[in-house]
Amino acid sequence: MATTTTTTTSSFCYSNFQTSYSKRNPNSSSSSLHLLRTIPKSSLRKLPKENLKPKPKKKLVNPLTNSFFSNFSHQIRVDEIGLEILSIAFPAALALAADPIASLVDSAFVGHLGSAELAAVGVSISVFNLVSKLLNVPLLNITTSFVAEEQALASYGNDISLGINTSDQGFDDTSVLQQPLGENKKPFPAVSASLALAAGIGIAEAITLSTGSGSLMNIMGISVDSPMRLPAEQFLALRAFGAPPIVIALAAQGTFRGFMDTKTPLYATVTGNLLNAILDPVLIFFFGLGIGGAAISTVISEYVKNVFYCFCPSS
Numbered sequence: 001m002a003t004t005t006t007t008t009t010s011s012f013c014y015s016n017f018q019t020s021y022s023k024r025n026p027n028s029s030s031s032s033l034h035l036l037r038t039i040p041k042s043s044l045r046k047l048p049k050e051n052l053k054p055k056p057k058k059k060l061v062n063p064l065t066n067s068f069f070s071n072f073s074h075q076i077r078v079d080e081i082g083l084e085i086l087s088i089a090f091p092a093a094l095a096l097a098a099d100p101i102a103s104l105v106d107s108a109f110v111g112h113l114g115s116a117e118l119a120a121v122g123v124s125i126s127v128f129n130l131v132s133k134l135l136n137v138p139l140l141n142i143t144t145s146f147v148a149e150e151q152a153l154a155s156y157g158n159d160i161s162l163g164i165n166t167s168d169q170g171f172d173d174t175s176v177l178q179q180p181l182g183e184n185k186k187p188f189p190a191v192s193a194s195l196a197l198a199a200g201i202g203i204a205e206a207i208t209l210s211t212g213s214g215s216l217m218n219i220m221g222i223s224v225d226s227p228m229r230l231p232a233e234q235f236l237a238l239r240a241f242g243a244p245p246i247v248i249a250l251a252a253q254g255t256f257r258g259f260m261d262t263k264t265p266l267y268a269t270v271t272g273n274l275l276n277a278i279l280d281p282v283l284i285f286f287f288g289l290g291i292g293g294a295a296i297s298t299v300i301s302e303y304v305k306n307v308f309y310c311f312c313p314s315s
Contacts, residue, residue, distance in 0.1 A: 091262040095253070095269045102273040102301075106294050109280045117291050120232035127216045128239055131209060135201050136247055139194065140254040146190035147258025154188075191255050198251035202244030209240035231291045238295035245302040252309040268308040276301035 103125060111118045209216070213236045222229050253265040276297050283293030 088260055088262050091266040092257065095262065095266040098266075098269045098273050102276055102298075105273070105277050106280060106298065109284055110291060110294050113284070113290055116227040117231050120228040121235055121291065121294065123217070123220055123222060123228065124232045124236040124239060127213075127220060127236060128209065128243075131216075132205055132243055132246060135205075136250050139198060139201065139247065140250045143190065143194040143251050143254030144257040146194070147188060147255050148260075150188045150190050151259055190258075194251040194254065195248060198247040199244060202247035205243040205247065206240045209243060210237050213237050213240075235291050235295045238292055239298060242295075242299035242302040245299075245306045249302065249305045249309065252306070256309075264309070264312055268305045268312070271308055272301040272305040275304055 107118060107121060110121045213233045216236070217229060217232055222232060249268070253268075256262065256264050279297035279300060280294055283289045283297050284291075287293060289296065
């Protein structure tokens, strides 16, 4: 009796639901109601398994690092200015790297003479760099800045003389670039002053290194009875004659940098170093000059650099 009552009640409720649903949705079919009725209630409450999995934690990003790389990527842009800076900086970096390579070549050839000669060359080069680089590097930087300043002022004066081409503003229609080549040249006092100063500094360094080689070796701790004392003094005394061309070449290099020309110093440096690499075995082994041949080849290569600076087309 209880089962019959329950069945009757459920059928009555379903018929009432069907009647009310049909009135609200006249276009619906009975199959949709049957499908709705047949879906078990337990399946509606179940969640997919993938929703039950824990979500992965987001990686923490350092804001300082992120901002640094973002700013760095924004600063490095391949545009006209960036390419111009790269064309100036890259040859200058190669020219700076060429000098240590030349020293390695000298050491490689002298190393075949013996350990004492190799140690003597190392000490002599250290003393030479200590004395010469005290004033050479500041002279290079100062020359570059002063020549660049005079070049900027000269170009500004040329722009004013060109005048935006207007005769109604009182400017001549003749351009400075259309004038003969000799009339367009302008003197740069910084160039002559730096070269004269470099020559004086170079001569002073040569006298100091050649006459005071023994005292400098004592300062470096090389005793008189050391087997490397005599070859070190010999190498330093001969190497001192290359001090003037080295300082003058640095002043010329600063001058070319002031004109935004770093390729000419690179060509001069490579030419001198190649000549040094060729003369080293000839003078050291073929003529039997030993450690003195290495010093003479280096001095000759330095003077060749100055000749290149004087007679190169861009001079």
